[in-house]
Amino acid sequence: MHYPHRISKVKRARKLGFRARMRTRNGRAMINRKRRAGRKVQVV
Numbered sequence: 001m002h003y004p005h006r007i008s009k010v011k012r013a014r015k016l017g018f019r020a021r022m023r024t025r026n027g028r029a030m031i032n033r034k035r036r037a038g039r040k041v042q043v044v
Contacts, residue, residue, distance in 0.1 A: 017044040 014020060021027030021043055031041050 013044045 018031075018041070021031055031043070034041050
């Protein structure tokens with residue numbers, strides 16, 4: 001049986017992984033914002 005929202009890890013990483021974030025300006029801003037807040041950035 002295929003459960004709903006069983007997205008593959010590869011698709012998830014490609015869509016919202018670290019490298020996907022670094023590709024866009026807003027994504028980089030998000031990572032920097034989290035870093036400034038003192039968080040370890042662990043995206044996907």
